[in-house]
Amino acid sequence: MFRDPDPCFDSPGGHPVALRPLRVGMIGIGTVGAGTLRVLVRNQALIAARAGRRIEVVAVAARNLARAASIVGDAVALTYDPMQVATHPGVDVVVEVAGGTGPARNWVLAAIAAGKHVVTANKALLAEHGGEIFAAARQHGVAVAYEGAVAVSIPIIKALREGLTANRIEWVAGIINGTSNFILSQMEGEGLDFATALAQAQARGYAEADPAFDIEGTDAAHKLALLAANAFGMPVNFADVQVQGITTLQRLDVACAKQLGYRIKLLAVARRREGGVELSVQPALLPATHLMAQVNGSMNGILVQGDASGLTMYYGAGAGAEQTASAVIADLVDVARLDGTPATQRVPHLGFHPHALRALQVAPRAAVRTRHYLRVPVHNDRCMAAVGRLLAEQGIAVEQMEWKVGSADEARQVLVLTGESPQGTMDLALDALQALPEVAGPCVQWRVEPLAG
């Protein structure tokens, strides 16, 4: 239905003016790189109609040149050496899709120093070296765009940096690691234990051979650091994110949460609190009827609470070659549109102009007040009262307390939903609980996040 539009574009008076193509150098031509090239070619005319000019890949760095040649064709210069692409005189913008942090940092800094704009989907790189990279980009008057670094198909960086600029952002909460979310969805939907669900994720290609980055929460923490910077106007602060992955989550607690009307998700939270901003990644119970609890499988979802906008939510695929390409190319279109404008008039890298960025104090874990879920194994059905009494003594309000349905008398499980209390208070209470003679095994505690507006 879409006829090939004229790739030459209008002047203010409406007459066509040919702009030269935006010339792209790519470092890496793996899954995401190949997907980006495929979408650029397939939707070439559409993309040019939006960008105002063609976007052409002119140089590619790859480890396997024969394989790369079969993907990129004859018109593209190929090299083993990423530095040649980063500094190529015929390149306007460098797309870094090789991954990793050490060498990638060098390539990106070299591209910036050579006056190239940079587009990357590399969250680890920006979480660890974002400050240095953005400063270099400012110095050289180039843009570093990274929509693909967070929740690939969802334009959430754009929403925070441009769509919600009227707002004081109160909090952001995201399901932003597709692998973990797939595993948790399988544990809840199919009643699997963690190891089996992980094996399924690996079998389906959702999890890497070494899944540690995903299941230990590091990947989500990288993304959270970028979200928080854009939401609050703070420098990228990955080091201070408190991270807890899903590896210790038990099937039993997924079932208990379900009984209470909740689902457990790996939730990344950036929230303004008294005493500092919370930056945390951990499994948390969400009300099963909440929109965020419907974000299942490998999908991602992000909730943003602004003082004017109220709650808004963004949902989409969190991984995939073309889904990432969607973000990478959107960044290229932005670059095609802005290339040549004064650097001061572009959207700042972190949404706020650098002089306004403030290193915000990060709230210590112990100070963060939330509701909590507790599971307390006890010896018999006369022990519930002791659990309630101890929590009261520790100053923790009990909002709901019930037995796990179907647990046998010799392995009774008391389930508790508490009111809000600081993590530090809860930690002390857990120690005290554990010492009760009525308690028959390790107590389990996870956060409850109502995610209300």
Place this chain on the structure above:
Amino acid sequence: MFRDPDPCFDSPGGHPVALRPLRVGMIGIGTVGAGTLRVLVRNQALIAARAGRRIEVVAVAARNLARAASIVGDAVALTYDPMQVATHPGVDVVVEVAGGTGPARNWVLAAIAAGKHVVTANKALLAEHGGEIFAAARQHGVAVAYEGAVAVSIPIIKALREGLTANRIEWVAGIINGTSNFILSQMEGEGLDFATALAQAQARGYAEADPAFDIEGTDAAHKLALLAANAFGMPVNFADVQVQGITTLQRLDVACAKQLGYRIKLLAVARRREGGVELSVQPALLPATHLMAQVNGSMNGILVQGDASGLTMYYGAGAGAEQTASAVIADLVDVARLDGTPATQRVPHLGFHPHALRALQVAPRAAVRTRHYLRVPVHNDRCMAAVGRLLAEQGIAVEQMEWKVGSADEARQVLVLTGESPQGTMDLALDALQALPEVAGPCVQWRVEPLAG
């Protein structure tokens, strides 16, 4: 926690350079205008930190000057005459929040002719006069921004114009009228009939005294015309949107849909189809477990299917003073960032450069193929077979057929979910059904939209 940042901003080298404030003239200071002013003042420092300069309201046109003065304070020039604001030499950008189409068109065109950028949340104005207004803006090198015109708090125009530019958009489906959605949610949740639910919406301030625009689908159609233009690269085409409101929807069908596992929503759909693009607004059955079926009350939700991104969804408030202000101010920040850049390097008004816009053929209603829901009142429980036979004769596949639970023998209701068939075929089948001797009353038909990726 956020300390007042320096409202003066950086040069490429990182040294502060004071940019003069962006000066705003407002036409209208009703609910949305007052909300915009309130948020601009409350978040002044934050907004300046993002925009790179202060945003100051310097002139306001209002019908009640005394009331306006109590809102805007002494430093702002007040006038009865919107034209004075539109052409005010001390104004960089005109915010039109007065509403209506005739006079608003004149004010906006006058502002554009005077070289002012324009920000508006007026969907009716742009749906009816968008072509003329955008052409004038191109001619004069100014921007016309309208994020607040569709699903106010959700940056959906930005998502389509900038976030999803890599994609061939296959379809967009939205719940984009909060009033209708509130009414439908009450009908489903509380079992109310339409008139009672409408009265509740009016009592809560969700519906205007004259609710026709909302409940007859016109408001959603205005917004759909803007979404479709940005999705497909077509001029704004409101005249060809096929519109059916919710006024004829019966409580019984809401209950029957529920029995079948569906919810009825007023759905705006823009979809590429063989034979043209579908542009339609009508009540439709969505699977009750679908994310879009969880968009309840006065909230809005929009699904976008792109060929690379896959499905993405956007959710947030569809109305409200500060929610609209969030979008209006985001547009002002965009203007503050771009003011002074060449017009050719800005995001085009409809996402595509004007020379690439194509007037796409709109599929006639009769040609649109969807699944369907039917409710057929019959005389007794031996009549179901006749209904099935007739549908088979008419070439309509039956996927599910069952009795309405609880209907008495003398008023039996046959419920049918069909496979895909063109609306024209369905219309003929409905005529034939209605003529069957077994049929005891008016047959009802609504679309079923699986909204699958």
